[in-house]
Amino acid sequence: MFIRKFRFAAIAAAALIIAAALLGGCSQTVDRQLDPHKLNVVASFYPLYDFATKIGGDHVHVVNLVPAGVEPHDWSPKSRDLQLLGRSQVFVYEGIGFEGWADNALKTLKADGPVVVEAGKGVPLLQAAEDDGHDVKDGGEAGESKPGADPHIWLSPANAKIIGANIKQAFIQADPAHKQDYEANYANFASKLDALDAKYKQQLGGVKQKQLVVSHQAFGYLCRDYGLTQMPIMGLAPDAEPTAQEMKKINDFIKQNNVKTIFFEELVSDKLAKTLAKDAGVGTAVLNPLEGLTEQQQKAGQDYFSVMETNLQHLVQALQ
Template sequence: MVAVVSACGGQKSGLVEGKTNVVTSFYPIYFLAKEIGGDKANVVNLVPAGVEPHDWTPKSRDLQTAGDAELFLYNGAGLEGWVADFVQGLPKDGKTVTGEVSKGIKLLTAEEEEAAALEVGEGEAHGEEAHNHEEEHHDEHGEGIDPHTWVSPKSALVMAGNVRDYLVSVDAANKSVYDANYEKLAAKLTEIDQSYIEELGKMPNKAIVVSHQAFGYLCRDYGLKQVAIMGLSPDAEPRAQDLLNIAKFVKDNGVKTIFFEELVSAELADTLAREANVGTLVLNPLEGLTPEQDKDGTDYISLMETNLKHLKQALQ
């Protein structure tokens, strides 16, 4: 039997004989597969802890690991720019089933997000960057889309159902186990969804200022509006005029908090917060765990709960 490596590791293959081996592209899908797969599945995550998935590309050993597994699950919606070539590179006579976990979610286009965003100064904040980034994330119709589906609990419920279905498709003998594990996870996600509906519905303010435009699905599903310092990619550079416009928006609209995230630099959020004389808090886009969170048992559910707590704090 092959030794299992850490789910967020990259060493060796991590595959195990006698279990359904699942390779996932990044943390949220790893979490769903681990919860639903339970003790019948062995799940290996490709993107290591502490690494921003927008910045990651697979190595040949990752392709080999996926090619030896029963199931390779990825988000889709344009998140993994490398996935088409990766799937093409899997052994043609191999057994690996590939699955797009975001299927069935109504995707947001960059144009829809710009239309829904709050106007900040002269036009939309970071409009140019959002437009530039569209060239990187396209669906089959060539339309720029927001890939950050998993950030909303409503989307996570759809994704969990897809993961369950993919597991059953490669291991029908354990369908009852996967169904039962899915039901437990769906109950937790439904509870979080209800908390978001109730708690955010009561908030007097609806505008969130975030470092990276990752919260479109969360905003759509729970009635919020995001103003982002950067575009759909966390490394898109804002223009100086955008920063001035956002600082003015923060002051004029009584925004108390600028949100930043842990896997990318907080420098711009800190600069803006100092300029506008407001505080900062983490709003986690749940793209991955830090190495510390990986060790201390933090997971998607606890991060969602912390996000809600921070949103309530900022929107009072």
């Protein structure tokens, strides 16, 4: 009798676990459902999702293709993602090479499919150096998609205004009835970006240290705007691990510039940054490239502006 009861309890527990897993899967599916009463927008990754949500306001339903907590550099869509994309009214992607899967995805869209907005169009690009993957220098035509261009354009508030304007125009094209609301939402968004830009200039303008060591080469535009220099541990993608020669170069950079902090990020392993910091006898802090949010950040209601404010605090503390 005891054994039968034990088996029954075990089967019941297993059934509950399976049911919970199925419900979890269903909740993810529901989150990706389209809203028949709104303009349905699919964004290729977090910053574009956040900008589209702010500019679209109550008139849009925005889906972020990349799940919370997932590093988007190597993410690629599944068939259900492509089906969702085909049924949407607007598809927002960057178009500078960050989404390696985008060209193939665009080929799956029908002529009467979503309005496609290349959000990075018109942004003055930085060209990543090809020699060692660590230096960033000016170059590249605005909005041009080609290998070597630094795609991390959203970390500049000035660039974010251009991205937002492209999204706004796509919304007006797809839903002209709400043009005034999109214009007003964008004006508010742009005003907040101007205030953020002014705050960055004011607070970073007075720091003594101008050199950063960061986990990967994501902060070129931010450094350009505010007179800083980045030395990344990894290249444009956070999985491009440095060679022994590059590690020596980073160590020399730390010593020569009296760097006191090495910055790491949440969505990739911090082991390399912390090992380097320990070897060099310096501290560590988070500098978020805003490629995505963790589930905890999402639940806490964080967004582009709150993360950029936190980034500024960490930069000022490290560079004083």
